[in-house]
Amino acid sequence: MNDGEPTSLVSLDRITRRLDELLDIGRTEDGGVTRLAYSDAETRAFEYVQSELPTTYDVQIDSIGNFFASVSHEADQTTLIGSHLDSVFNGGRLDGALGVVVAMEALDVLSEIDASPRHPPTLAVFRGEESARFGHHTIGSRGALGLLTVDDFSRTDQNDVPLWLAMQRAGFRPSDLSEPTICVERIQQFFETHIEQGRVLDEADDVLGIVTSIRAPVRYEVTVTGTYDHSGATPMNLRSDALAAAGEMVTAVENAATDVEGVVATVGDITAHEGAINTVCGKVTFPLDIRSDTINPRDAVEADILERFADIADCRGLSVSTDELDRSKPVSLSSQTVDKLDSTVYALDIPYQRLPSGGGHDAMNFQKVGIPTGMLFVPSVDGISHSPYEKTYPEAIEASAAAMVRVLS
Amino acid sequence: MNDGEPTSLVSLDRITRRLDELLDIGRTEDGGVTRLAYSDAETRAFEYVQSELPTTYDVQIDSIGNFFASVSHEADQTTLIGSHLDSVFNGGRLDGALGVVVAMEALDVLSEIDASPRHPPTLAVFRGEESARFGHHTIGSRGALGLLTVDDFSRTDQNDVPLWLAMQRAGFRPSDLSEPTICVERIQQFFETHIEQGRVLDEADDVLGIVTSIRAPVRYEVTVTGTYDHSGATPMNLRSDALAAAGEMVTAVENAATDVEGVVATVGDITAHEGAINTVCGKVTFPLDIRSDTINPRDAVEADILERFADIADCRGLSVSTDELDRSKPVSLSSQTVDKLDSTVYALDIPYQRLPSGGGHDAMNFQKVGIPTGMLFVPSVDGISHSPYEKTYPEAIEASAAAMVRVLS
Numbered sequence: 153m154n155d156g157e158p159t160s161l162v163s164l165d166r167i168t169r170r171l172d173e174l175l176d177i178g179r180t181e182d183g184g185v186t187r188l189a190y191s192d193a194e195t196r197a198f199e200y201v202q203s204e205l206p207t208t209y210d211v212q213i214d215s216i217g218n219f220f221a222s223v224s225h226e227a228d229q230t231t232l233i234g235s236h237l238d239s240v241f242n243g244g245r246l247d248g249a250l251g252v253v254v255a256m257e258a259l260d261v262l263s264e265i266d267a268s269p270r271h272p273p274t275l276a277v278f279r280g281e282e283s284a285r286f287g288h289h290t291i292g293s294r295g296a297l298g299l300l301t302v303d304d305f306s307r308t309d310q311n312d313v314p315l316w317l318a319m320q321r322a323g324f325r326p327s328d329l330s331e332p333t334i335c336v337e338r339i340q341q342f343f344e345t346h347i348e349q350g351r352v353l354d355e356a357d358d359v360l361g362i363v364t365s366i367r368a369p370v371r372y373e374v375t376v377t378g379t380y381d382h383s384g385a386t387p388m389n390l391r392s393d394a395l396a397a398a399g400e401m402v403t404a405v406e407n408a409a410t411d412v413e414g415v416v417a418t419v420g421d422i423t424a425h426e427g428a429i430n431t432v433c434g435k436v437t438f439p440l441d442i443r444s445d446t447i448n449p450r451d452a453v454e455a456d457i458l459e460r461f462a463d464i465a466d467c468r469g470l471s472v473s474t475d476e477l478d479r480s481k482p483v484s485l486s487s488q489t490v491d492k493l494d495s496t497v498y499a500l501d502i503p504y505q506r507l508p509s510g511g512g513h514d515a516m517n518f519q520k521v522g523i524p525t526g527m528l529f530v531p532s533v534d535g536i537s538h539s540p541y542e543k544t545y546p547e548a549i550e551a552s553a554a555a556m557v558r559v560l561s
Numbered sequence: 562m563n564d565g566e567p568t569s570l571v572s573l574d575r576i577t578r579r580l581d582e583l584l585d586i587g588r589t590e591d592g593g594v595t596r597l598a599y600s601d602a603e604t605r606a607f608e609y610v611q612s613e614l615p616t617t618y619d620v621q622i623d624s625i626g627n628f629f630a631s632v633s634h635e636a637d638q639t640t641l642i643g644s645h646l647d648s649v650f651n652g653g654r655l656d657g658a659l660g661v662v663v664a665m666e667a668l669d670v671l672s673e674i675d676a677s678p679r680h681p682p683t684l685a686v687f688r689g690e691e692s693a694r695f696g697h698h699t700i701g702s703r704g705a706l707g708l709l710t711v712d713d714f715s716r717t718d719q720n721d722v723p724l725w726l727a728m729q730r731a732g733f734r735p736s737d738l739s740e741p742t743i744c745v746e747r748i749q750q751f752f753e754t755h756i757e758q759g760r761v762l763d764e765a766d767d768v769l770g771i772v773t774s775i776r777a778p779v780r781y782e783v784t785v786t787g788t789y790d791h792s793g794a795t796p797m798n799l800r801s802d803a804l805a806a807a808g809e810m811v812t813a814v815e816n817a818a819t820d821v822e823g824v825v826a827t828v829g830d831i832t833a834h835e836g837a838i839n840t841v842c843g844k845v846t847f848p849l850d851i852r853s854d855t856i857n858p859r860d861a862v863e864a865d866i867l868e869r870f871a872d873i874a875d876c877r878g879l880s881v882s883t884d885e886l887d888r889s890k891p892v893s894l895s896s897q898t899v900d901k902l903d904s905t906v907y908a909l910d911i912p913y914q915r916l917p918s919g920g921g922h923d924a925m926n927f928q929k930v931g932i933p934t935g936m937l938f939v940p941s942v943d944g945i946s947h948s949p950y951e952k953t954y955p956e957a958i959e960a961s962a963a964a965m966v967r968v969l970s
Binding site for chain 2 (some may be wrong): 350386388389399405406422424433538
């Protein structure tokens with residue numbers, strides 16, 4: 153960083169210390185972290201962030217536990233910056249926490265230089281971004297924007313505790329779901345830094361990524377039903393083998409998405425019901441996940457896959473059923489915020505690229521309600537995500553904080 | 562059946578009563594049966610059989626619990642007839658039990674007509690034919706013939722009880738493993754009736770099947786190792802997807818065996834390790850089972866499959882390992898006993914066919930040590946096996962008993 157620039161005040165040591173101290177809240181034996189949505193650990197992480205803020209910052213907690221820190225909650229306009237502090241089971245040190253700590257660093261630098269930005273920034277930390285506990289993502293940011301549904305509130309965790317009860321136990325009193333918990337009109341823009349969770353930046357040796365859009369999934373649970381038979385006693389031509397059919401379908405999913413720009417399609421799990429070494433398996437289920445950052449090619453790949461499934465089942469004389477689990481819309485981030493990030497990162501003179509985000513993030517909800525939103529990615533080393541082995545590069549952390557200082561200035 | 566023939570004395574009522582009374586020993590909620598090897602239920606079933614024998618029969622129990630009933634254990638020559646009484650978890654009413662009850666019926670008829678066969682028959686009931694408890698089949702018959710190994714004796718059940726301890730707890734004292742527990746030289750031939758466990762007879766509307774050979778498996782545990790990635794964030798061309806590779810391999814197994822006469826190849830189970838809807842799966846394991854009644858085509862299909870696996874892994878830049886679990890030799894049954902059964906069944910004037918057995922049976926061990934052996938199959942309705950829904954046809958049961966009366970006469 154150039155001396156004399158505010159970005160030269162970015163302290164990698166301070167960022168690293170805060171990431172390490174946050175890791176200690178919910179740290180697992182493997183060196184990962186478990187801080188589930190609305191858990192005590194998540195609450196303690198929020199308290200830690202508050203304890204690290206400059207004294208000039210006031211904190212407001214909304215009715216579902218989201219955290220907003222600002223020097224001026226009364227200003228007509230604000231730029232939101234932040235991320236989340238919850239994690240998956242045994243997740244990594246950076247997912248969520250990095251975006252919060254980078255935002256804190258940017259606010260620290262602005263405080264140190266007594267900056268007076270046109271839109272005074274607000275540090276935003278959201279509850280429950282991960283779906284690990286309640287099976288649905290970005291609870292806090294959706295609640296803040298009035299996007300939660302009654303269905304979300306009644307979703308239960310592994311111990312059958314519904315979300316609304318978990319919120320109450322954490323000390324919050326959610327009221328009208330359809331109303332935002334915050335004053336949305338004040339928010340001029342939203343910025344979030346996050347780890348990529350994929351291997352695109354790392355493979356390209358890029359230090360930062362600028363997110364152009366958020367891929368959204370259509371998801372199915374697929375059930376293939378054939379006939380159980382003895383593997384030794386049943387000739388190949390008398391079989392109705394659900395696992396062989398499923399194998400062909402898994403390959404078909406891959407083939408359908410390969411070479412279609414911007415679309416990914418995945419079978420990430422499979423269950424052979426009552427499977428055994430000496431059995432022709434009669435029932436197999438697997439989940440199907442198709443994502444894209446634009447809706448048309450995703451629809452085309454989806455239709456192609458479902459047609460291939462039907463053909464495979466027909467040819468084999470067995471049945472396939474596809475139950476839709478989710479159908480979300482991809483979100484294109486505002487060119488205003490994307491271009492602002494792009495020129496900012498360009499000025500840092502580091503390798504970077506524009507790319508879609510494969511996973512959902514709090515940022516997408518702000519764009520959905522029309523607030524110009526920008527996201528910065530740091531690389532995932534070897535693409536590792538949701539794991540104690542999640543890592544990025546120090547220069548990427550430093551560069552992301554420098555970029556956030558500049559866009560907030 | 563013709564009046565005047567001994568076969569007219571076969572009583573389907575008596576057979577049905579005995580099958581029903583045996584079913585009550587270890588009966589499950591689903592109407593199936595759980596009588597595991599060396600369990601109390603198996604022992605009670607043996608006691609039941611003894612209680613139903615004509616009083617002229619003496620019973621001898623060998624050192625590992627096999628049961629032999631004869632009017633003359635001192636005769637120089639004998640024909641063995643029987644099967645087993647253990648079952649898989651929640652198995653069917655007929656698997657094993659039918660062969661014992663049909664043999665009892667034949668002995669009853671021979672007693673009723675005061676027959677004096679050249680080789681006085683011995684009812685043989687073997688322990689532990691199923692691999693459900695100790696992971697290896699035909700324990701009793703292999704032990705009777707001196708074919709058990711130290712490895713067999715140290716195999717453990719689901720509660721880590723080794724076979725040798727289970728035998729001791731059931732009251733038996735196995736001694737030198739390499740010695741037969743019975744006088745093998747006396748046994749002139751062995752006959753077993755069993756349910757087919759496949760759908761060949763039922764599809765062909767045949768009432769009986771005459772087994773020509775026992776298919777034997779070569780078995781592998783296959784492990785495909787790729788790379789875990791986020792399903793949304795990882796473009797198709799940057800993936801090393803173990804589940805997609807496994808899908809292709811499962812299809813390759815099927816293709817390699819289809820249209821190869823007498824060979825079957827099956828993947829009957831699959832595990833996606835840490836699989837999830839939003840993950841590109843990095844590790845998949847599955848068992849592979851290849852069987853044939855002759856060794857050369859089985860070897861050819863095996864080599865073909867292993868080559869296809871290596872090609873698939875190479876093309877995808879991931880690794881596959883294949884651990885051999887089992888390599889058994891197919892057994893051709895003696896033409897002497899097969900032809901005798903064939904002419905006997907032919908005389909019954911019912912539809913029948915010769916076919917290989919897909920599964921292993923006690924009978925194969927007798928043929929392995931050079932004793933001419935014959936097996937009769939009754940149809941499995943809809944091919945259902947190892948299930949409470951296992952069924953056959955009354956005329957098949959009656960015909961099998963009539964055939965056994967004739968071959969023993």
